[in-house]
Amino acid sequence: MSLERRREIATFCLKKDILIVEDSTYSGLYFKSPPPPSLYSINHGLGVLRMGTFSKTIATGLRLGWMQGEESAIEAMCKTRADMGNAPFIQSAVAEFIRSGEFENHVRQMRLLYGNQCSALSDSLEEYCGDYLKFERSxxxxxxxPMAVEGDSMPLTRAAAEEGLIFPDGSLFYQDSSMHNNNVRMAFSGNSAEKLAEVGPRLKAAFERVLD
Incomplete structure (x- = not known):
């Protein structure tokens, strides 16, 4: 979302007294240029609850999150449940990791890792599936x-599974699935660059089976 659009939303919601719940799960995992300022920072914290998770930046199985907001809002939530069922030891360990400065170093390393993996998948798709897919590099x-140039994504996901590729139909992630029945969601975070380089030729074979 552009900075101009963010400012419009932040200003409108502040005037109308509408609470914004801002998901910043991936905001720190940029590859080159950082994203525009958050809605929380634009409104100086007023009327915005900003939240994220350490499961994307530290470890997948670490079900621990964070939240920023006005003091009154945070206090009200803490009265409901202070720890959300997480072990205090885990919370203390993550807090110390952040205080030590190693968390920022770790996130920088993750940006490089995921950036390389994104490039590997993007390069493979462009080389082998350029006639079948349209997508923007993340x-x-x-x-x-990616969006299929022609055809429905459901048959494609089934054909791709036969080629050893598992990814969900993108329509599952939209409120109106009928408007996005040619999209798929492909993760590059869980595989090496070498493995991701194999995706293009395998997906091309799946397309040929579906469309021919």
């Missing part, structure tokens, strides 16, 4: 969202 996060 600037961060874990996923690419």
């Amino acid at each position: 600037g961060g996060g874990f996923f690419l969202w």
Whole structure:
């Protein structure tokens, strides 16, 4: 989302007293240029609850998150449940990891790792599936969202599974699935660059089976 659009939303919601819940799960995992300022920072914390998770930046199985907001909002949530069921030891360990400065070093390493993996998948798709797919190279996060030039994505996901590729139909992630029945979501975060380089030729074979 552009900075101009963020400012419009932040200003409108502040005037109308609408609470914004801002998901910043992937905001730190950019590859080159950082994203525009958060809605939380634009509104100086007023009327915004900003939240994220350490499961994307530290470890997948680490079910521990964080939240920023006005003091009154945080206090109200803490009265409901202070730890959300997480072990205090885990929370203390992560807090110390952040205080030590090693967390920022770790995130920088993750940006390089995921950036290389994103490039490997993007290069492979462009080389082998350029006639079948349209997509933009991701600037961060874990996923690419390719769109099939023709055909429905459901038969494609089944044919891809036969080629050893498992990824979900992109329509599952939209409220109106009928408008996005040619999208797929492909994760590059869980495989090496060498493995991701194999995706293009395998997916090309799946396309040929579906379309021919």
